[in-house]
Amino acid sequence: MTDLVLVLGWFGLFAPVAFGAIGSSIGCARAxxxxxxxxxxxxxxxxxFIGASLMPSSQVIYGIVIMFSLQRDPMTAEAAAxxxxxxxxxxxxxxxVGIRQGEVLASxxxxxxxxxxxxxxxxAPAAVLEGFAVFALVFALVLSGTIPG
Amino acid sequence: MSDASFRYITLVASLPYLGPLFSSAHLPMSRYRLEQRLSMLEAADRQRLERLTHVVSWPGVAGCSADAEVFALFEEACDAVQPYPALMELLRERLESRMLVAALRLRRDGGGDPAPVATWGRGSVARAIRANWSEPTFGLGRARPWLRDAQALTARGDHIGLERAVLTEIYRQLDRMSAHHRFDFEAVALYVLRFQVIERWQRYDTERARSRLETLLGETLAGAERSSVGAERGLAQ
Incomplete structure (x- = not known):
């Protein structure tokens, strides 16, 4: 059981980078x-035009920042959840946000x-979406401070 | 997310803005350039698009000698665009518009006999035309407000006005549908159909201009001939 919790912890640790990278790549490809x-x-x-199409690339950067703030060494069962x-x-x-940004930027x-x-x-719509991603980033950072470990 | 969806995005973004109908004297790009851009489509989509544009264009159905052939062409086009319900709906509406305009002309030329309409199938519009033959808009004026104008223009024999009214309605319909499709096959097809409408109107306009120019030239040359004959007579006297 503890192993499963630890696996989930590692999954959650890398999820912002992986999902952020997927969102950025789809968004950048569309735009x-x-x-x-x-x-x-x-x-x-x-x-x-090219400059605007790169806007969704910020999602993976936010993901990297969140990953570092969530990192626990060592990963414990208490922190993993x-x-x-x-x-x-x-x-x-x-x-x-990355996918939707790609759509509005293409338009x-x-x-x-x-x-x-x-x-x-x-x-402006892409900038508003960026604002939502920043909310996700900031509050992930705030909450990561309350996770034990 | 497939490769095709990125292709549609690139293709749609590469097509110039068409603007409202009758607003511009020139097409924003040549037919040749449009065909070049459409080469980005996959072969199956290209074929589908050709079927669609062929059947809705006037030259596409001009070669048909019987109504049944036109219906068969529409059926084939419907089969080709089956994966795209919006385009099937568009074809159905276009066929109905054609039937209505044809019925208006038939009634004006043939009077009280709706017999030829019997071969136009069992669709709701064909039924309405047969049932309400003597009504100005075949009882469809509320659902299709453009029919009132079309009926008045047909009765007056204003062919250009009728052409304009029908094209305006088609263009409005395409514009309305385009609002729901940004970067997909339907968006490309709707763009090409709008392009076709503008092209048709402009060709029509060019033909009108050419015939007007020919008339003016004829009048001027006839006037010049008369005055030269008069001058020769004057000299002879």
């Missing part, structure tokens, strides 16, 4: 595909291509 398409249709603004809960849910949040790139003056404001 990047839109940026590449937009570059076929425009003569300028390549840099900002808390690490599993916080790590898993933070990871799922980062995964979801923003398509819209900004037709109407360049809305480029800044079209990034």
């Amino acid at each position: 990047g595909s839109a940026a590449i398409g937009a570059m076929l249709d425009t003569e300028t603004g390549y840099g900002r 808390g690490v599993f809960g916080v790590g898993l849910l933070a990871g799922v949040a980062l995964l979801y 923003a790139i398509v819209a900004a291509k037709a109407k360049p003056e809305i480029f800044g404001i079209s990034l």
